[in-house]
Amino acid sequence: MQDLALRQRALGALAGVAVGDAMGMPTQTLSTDDIARLYGPIQGFRDASPDQPVSAGLKAGTITDDTEQSLLLARHLIARGGRMDQQAWADELLAWESETHARGVNDLLGPSTKRAIAALKAGVPASEAGRSGTTNGAAMRIVPVAIATPAAPLSSLVDAVEDSCRLTHATSEAIGAASAVAAAVSAGIEGAGRADVLKIALAAAAEGERRGEPPVNGSISARIAEALAPAEGRRGRDAALEIAQQVGNSVSALQSVPMAFAILKLADADPWAAALFSANIGDDTDTIGAIACGMAGAISGISAIPPAMWKLVQEVNSLDIEPVVSGLLAIRAIRSGGAA
Numbered sequence: 066m067q068d069l070a071l072r073q074r075a076l077g078a079l080a081g082v083a084v085g086d087a088m089g090m091p092t093q094t095l096s097t098d099d100i101a102r103l104y105g106p107i108q109g110f111r112d113a114s115p116d117q118p119v120s121a122g123l124k125a126g127t128i129t130d131d132t133e134q135s136l137l138l139a140r141h142l143i144a145r146g147g148r149m150d151q152q153a154w155a156d157e158l159l160a161w162e163s164e165t166h167a168r169g170v171n172d173l174l175g176p177s178t179k180r181a182i183a184a185l186k187a188g189v190p191a192s193e194a195g196r197s198g199t200t201n202g203a204a205m206r207i208v209p210v211a212i213a214t215p216a217a218p219l220s221s222l223v224d225a226v227e228d229s230c231r232l233t234h235a236t237s238e239a240i241g242a243a244s245a246v247a248a249a250v251s252a253g254i255e256g257a258g259r260a261d262v263l264k265i266a267l268a269a270a271a272e273g274e275r276r277g278e279p280p281v282n283g284s285i286s287a288r289i290a291e292a293l294a295p296a297e298g299r300r301g302r303d304a305a306l307e308i309a310q311q312v313g314n315s316v317s318a319l320q321s322v323p324m325a326f327a328i329l330k331l332a333d334a335d336p337w338a339a340a341l342f343s344a345n346i347g348d349d350t351d352t353i354g355a356i357a358c359g360m361a362g363a364i365s366g367i368s369a370i371p372p373a374m375w376k377l378v379q380e381v382n383s384l385d386i387e388p389v390v391s392g393l394l395a396i397r398a399i400r401s402g403g404a405a
């Protein structure tokens with residue numbers, strides 16, 4: 066029998082990705098001045114402004130690539146008992162992009178994923194294609210790996226993360242960042258306390274950053290620790306805005322993932338607060354929100370997300386995450402040494 070609390074937290078993780086993503090959809094790529102001009106403070110889901118460069122025309126509560134690619138990776142893993150097939154994964158990402166483009170959505174593959182798939186199509190082996198991917202695309206879609214894999218032994222979790230990064234983000238920064246997020250989510254799902262979750266995440270970042278191409282711009286484990294320090298003992302949106310000035314909020318894994326950890330702490334693992342803070346800080350708001358709210362959802366469970374808000378996101382996007390979470394938890398049960 067599946068542990069009900071574990072299932073609630075796994076649902077919280079994936080629902081958190083969708084809620085944080087949807088909250089940040091209207092403000093993604095914008096400056097804080099543009100957010101103030103177009104929307105005022107973000108206090109809930111909003112329609113994208115017609116001036117939104119990426120998501121103009123999208124309705125309040127609409128998810129973007131972060132949730133869609135998380136679900137794509139979840140289906141990939143479920144179909145293969147948790148394993149990755151790099152060639153099939155490349156084909157699925159390309160098919161997803163064509164389908165997204167056909168819907169008239171501008172939010173397509175990110176820079177590292179696009180470059181890696183182009184290289185693969187040009188004949189570069191899958192083992193080489195992701196050697197320059199230092200952005201946050203692997204971290205933004207890592208939650209399914211975390212639901213499917215126990216947090217201990219940590220090296221096995223990082224192995225699974227590295228495998229999911231290999232095609233597009235095979236660098237120290239990106240693997241370390243995705244490992245930190247995966248460890249936070251996996252430990253959160255198991256019921257680890259907030260302080261323990263952060264400790265395990267930092268250990269995973271240190272393990273992950275030893276993998277892949279050597280770091281170009283800095284150490285992800287050091288950046289996460291540096292982002293958490295000013296969040297100590299603080300709460301609220303104003304602190305998030307202030308810390309974002311120091312940590313950065315771009316698509317770089319070295320900025321957005323540490324910032325998501327700072328927000329997790331500032332929100333005290335409340336997923337709704339994490340989504341709101343992320344949406345207001347500007348630049349890569351949807352991905353920072355997806356990561357921060359996903360980690361908060363893993364710690365606090367799906368019941369911590371306001372039910373009416375979660376219902377809205379499910380309805381707007383025709384989402385049904387229950388079977389996805391069941392499939393991923395079945396893999397986790399096998400990897401934990403139990404029966405599915």
Ligand SMILES: [Mg+2]
Pocket residue numbers: 129130131172351352
């Ligand atoms: Mg997005």
